Amino acid sequence: MSAARPSASSLSVQQVLLCGAMIVTLSMGIRHGFGFWLQPIITERGWTRETFSFAMAVQNLAWGFAGPFAGMLADRFGAWKILIAGGLLYALGLLLMAVSSHPLAFTLSAGVLVGIAQSGSTYAVIYGVLGRTVSDEKRSWAFGVAAAAGSFGQFVMIPVETWLIGRLGWQSALYLLAGSALLILPLALGVRERRAKGGPAGHQSIGHALREAFGYRSFQLLMLGYFVCGFQVVFIGVHLPSYLRDHGLGLGVSTGALMLIGLFNIFGTYAVGMLGQRFPKRYLLSAIYGLRSIAIVAFISLPLTPASVYVFAAVIGFLWLSTVPPTNAVVAQIFGAQHLSMLGGFVFLSHQIGSFLGVWLGGRLYDATGSYDVVWWLAVGLGVMAMLTTLPVRETAIARPMQAQPA
Structure with missing residues (x-):
């Protein structure tokens, strides 16, 4: 029997999807352009x-560590x-990022503060509401x-x-983005849940939920796969513009590439969310990690031209965040929706540790070797590992002792 959803009657699926999607559009849209400020x-x-790179790495790490608590x-x-x-902290972090003139201040604002803000304004929090509102059979689609x-x-x-950086300068552009982050505040009211008094039947404590999840092999494997996901996408997202510039390709190519990643990711995440309702999600995840490695090998092995960049951007874009719907859907499938934001936050912590290493090693090894080749x-190697370790994941609900039901 699925866990009760105390707020399902107070929110419509359409309302949660609309407001939640607009919040994620703002929060993720702002952060995806940080590479252009480098x-x-x-x-x-x-x-x-x-x-x-270190400040961006700290941002991902702060996001990851704050995620479970936000959830x-x-x-x-x-x-x-x-x-x-999260919206208030996001605006404050962007403002301080614009005026920080010392590396430590920049790391604290662009890294710590913005990272904490993202933990409270992105997927884990929104997915918790969706998990408690959307029926089990439509959950993968809604996450997509x-x-x-x-x-x-x-x-x-x-x-x-x-455009803002080119016309107004990088500082003024950050000021305007800080103002746009405040739009999260009114949208948050659209996902306001009515909490049921006394809690749902079969209530599970936070401590028991954590012990259960971290002692379960499939949860550990999902975290390992998400670590690889973070390493790959954040390294590419932050360092691709500089990689292309180092090879003589201009800002227009970088902008076009990141736009294509975003465009094809729309199709990829939605398609995988739909496929997750029909096929085992572990197979989808394994295929995504394997295809990413193939795409990267082809990209760095073939001659670098605007055409090859755009093809790579389209392919990697289709695979970009397509791991998000099946990973979170499997967590909900195994453990239920009661603690979904918290458990999703812990899985995402693993993602952000990988992100930290990907973005920091990108800058560190570039300064040491003058090249991004090692990263x-x-x-590629991490993608192959994730492809293999995702296959044994079990997607069925975890077996729990029968709990007494109220008469």
């Missing part, structure tokens, strides 16, 4: 590429409160819609952010 900021501040609070007190706090919204945000915001091949 060159202007390090040029004006006189920093190395590693300095900027725990959202499950306990309501997602809308966490979303409002929300993930596609994040991709749409990237597609829309990438050209907007590059590209690391991304």
Whole structure:
């Protein structure tokens, strides 16, 4: 028997999808363009590429470590409160990012503060509401819609952010983005849940939920796969513009490539969300990781031209966030929706540890070797590992002792 959804009667699926998708569009759309700030900021501040990369790496790590706590609070007190706090912190972090003139201040603002803000304004919190509102058989589809919204945000915001930097300068562009982050606040009211008094039948404590999840092999394998996902996509998202520039390709190619990633990711996340309702999700995840490795090998082995960049962007874009719907759907399938935001936050923590290593090693090894080659091949090897380790995941609901039901 599925766990009760205390808020299902107070929110419509359409309302949650609309408001949740718009929130993810804003929060993910803003962050996907951070790679375009690398060159202007390090040029004006006189920093190395590693300095900027380290701040972005800390951002991903802060996002990951704050995610479980944001999810725990959202499950306990309501997602809308966490979303409002996330929107306020996002705006503040972007403002401080614009005025930070010391590497430590930049790391604390662009890294720690923005990272914490993202933990309270992105997928884990939104998926918790969706998991408690959408029926089990439509959950994978709903997660795909929300993930596609994040991709749409990237597609829309990438050209907007590059235009703002070119016309207004990088600092003024950050000021405007800070203002746009405040739009999350009114949208958060659209996912306000009515919490049932006394809790649902079969209530599970937070401690028991954590012990159960971390002691379950499939949960561990999902976390390992998500680690690889974070390493790959954040390395590419932050360092691809500089990689292309190093090879003589201009800003227009970089902008077009990231736009294509966002565009094709819309189709990829939605398609995988739909396929997750028909096929085993572990097979979908395994295929995604394997295809990513093949795409990267082809990209770095073939001659680099605008055409090859656009083809790579389209392929990797289709696979970009397509891991998100099946991974979160499997977590909900195994453990139920009661603690979905919290458990999704822990899975995402693994993703962000991988993100930290991907973006930081990108800058660190580039400064050490003058090339991104080592990190590209690391991304390939990790993808093969994730392809193999995802296959044994079990998707059936975990067996629990029968609990007494009220008369």
